Amino acid sequence: MAILVDATGTLAALAGLDLMTVARLHALLDHHEPDEALAVAAGRAQPAPPVAAMMRPPVAAAWRASAARRDPATLTDVCRHAGITALTARDAAFPAPLRVDPQPPAVLFVRGDLDVLGARRAGIVGTRNATQSGRDTAFGLGRALAENGVTVVSGLAKGIDGAAHRGALAVAAGRPAAVVGNGPERAYPRVHAELWDAVCERGVLLSEWPPGTPPEPFRFPMRNRILAALSEVLVVVESRERGGSLITAQAALERSIDVLAVPGSPRNRAAAGTNHLLRDGAAPVTGVDDVLVALGLDTRRTAAAGFDPRPLPRGVEAAVLAACRDDPRTLDDVVSALALPMAEAAMALARLERTGWVRESGGWFEPVVSWSGR
């Protein structure tokens, strides 16, 4: 049966109750209609026997108290204002991959167009503290996949996630999907507010949590399982020894979803996790073709490399750029490695930075790869 639009407010009220968990929400919605479920939670209606068994006194008390504070009508307005609709598994629009998932969300709050998920989907995840090269790679992959009509699924976090989304949005037809760990109405991290809005406008943004939910740390690993479930292949661009993206990779493996990883220098700590994945058998990503092949797509459609507008460095600048090519370098490294006077090395690096070949952060110079992904 189709869920009425009005159910959005009710579902938002239910999902935001104190002590509400995914399992409890499933149980409630499996045995009751949304309106009835809210009445049960508020103590105004009789619970079905399995629900009654679950509603132990502390849970029942917390629900009753918080239900009084969560008015469905107000929440309906909030959701309508933010363009949010709520779906349950009974709804026809509920994403098919989640319908068959072992741990599906009970309710999904959606901003944007769910049709985006009808295309081929590739997840791109990675660390928030990424290197310049990692962000460039994620951006390039996002753009190249979008050019090939693949929906980029990511988490809108800082670093790799944001770069992948930006890459997908850099293509006119790019329609990315995002799964986030807080309420869908408020951008987190806040520096991504514009990116967040762009994804909602052109793609789709999903969350298991109702509007008003703060981005608490425990929500992100749960978000990761949905992100993994929505991906047909998962690409990890950069990850530390222990990181949220490895949780996503684990969730993908549990769902028999292929995990690919971008190899990194063994000296790059931000690539330790991805290199670990590669050692454990993940397929390496050396270009977008590897991802397209994993998706079973024809790689011959990819166009020729674009025109690089940056002036080719010559002489000293070329030597300095070559020195920065493999690993990030400091001015010290460049001076000692090339035995250049400091003024000359500084000048070459400054020119390279101005022409866009390298980027400086905290005294380290990293090459900017015009990563066309091919």
Add this chain to the structure above:
Amino acid sequence: MLASIPSASLLGATGIPVRVEVHIGKGLPGFRIVGQPDPTCRESRDRVRAAVMSAGREWPTKCVTVNLAPSGPRKIGAGLDLAIAIGVIIASEQLPLGTVEGLAFIGELGLDGSLRRVPGVAPMVAVLGDVDPVVPAASIAEALVASQRQVRVASTLGEVLGALAGLEPWPEATVDDDAVDEVPIPDLADVRGQPVARRALEIAAAGGHHLLMVGSPGSGKTMLAQRLPGLLPPLGRADSLAATMVHSAAGMPMPRGGLVVRPPFRAPHHTTSTIALVGGGSASLRPGEISLSHGGVLFLDELGEFTPAALDGLREPLEEGVIRVSRAHARAVLPARFQLVAATNPCPCGGGPPGSCECDDVARLRYTRRLSGPLLDRFDLRVAVQRPSVDDLLDAAGGEPSAVVAARVAVARDLALARAGRLNAELHGELLDLHARLSADALAVLRDEMERGRLTGRGYHRVRRVARTIADLRQGRAGIGSGRGDIELLDVEVALSLRTRIRSTTPGLVA
């Protein structure tokens, strides 16, 4: 009977002349000190009585009153012990009044009659006027520096009394062996690799620029800072005297010659209290670390860990070169012109190559926010310091020794002083426009940086000051040293490369 003995007390880094008046009269036997003695000074009673008796003299069984005139200011410490003892002995007619004519007495007494060193002998001797000071033998070096008159020394009360009575000559005033041997300043040759940080140090020394080093633990920030005094020229006469007064007043060990000639290096720990850093502790308004580093280098490691109050206290001295310490009962102006060198990690975890930082944004923001604001503006040079490579560390050949660099620094400093009468770090406003003209292509680069929003207005001034120093070093080396030439593109490029943005770890937009 009455005796009046000249002596001195201490406030900040200056002496206060004090007359010790001793009256012995009828009444119940007793001993009182009036005229605002502090607790240490009040305890003189017991020390002086024991010392007088240990020296084989009698303690009068009468009413002894000691007045410390003028009675307004607090009298600090034990430096008046000797004058009180001499006063009591004269007032009790155990020594004729004429024997102390033209003499002043400073020193602390032990119960056995020994004469001990007190802090502040140099500033106290300096205000005595037309009398010859008698000081503890251990203070001879500082007394000689500050006094225009003949300095007499003794190491016990007995020696003083013997000399006054004319029974024996005054002990010979020789510089004693207790004076500290000066620890050699570590040499720049010990620093392996790190050409950028060395260069920054040389520029800081040549221009007097305050230097902030940003780098991971183990990148040698402390090691580099310790070597800065070795690049600076010896202190001038005025600074040297001021530094000597401060060191003496703080009771620091004095160099062998008595005069502080080498630029001091002070590195207070970040738990140091605001008072200890700025000065004004105890009733004597003891000089703080900033005054002790007058003429030299104040090194603050882990800048962000200092309390905000302590860092705020640095702003006035950085501006004016002096610190005004005021308390309810007294105020003092202490010299505090120092070169500030600070070090900090880029973030709480220590940072490292891109991708190795593990801090979350909140922690990083909290860390860098402590550094922000007006203090950060003072640092002309903000250098990212990186760990030297293993090759450099193992390389047997050291870098340039300090002496070579110091010679270049001296030439560049002379150029700056001849041109503007001040170091380049003190060029502001019109002076900067006048003395730091840019060549056309150098100006174009700075304009470009500003248009891209990578250089602020203040940053523009800082870069010009630093570039002026770099140009001075270059012209000094080439021997074309008029110091009036324009700043060229190369100078500006080096200056630009020697500044790191503290908050540069925020991920930039991609593409």
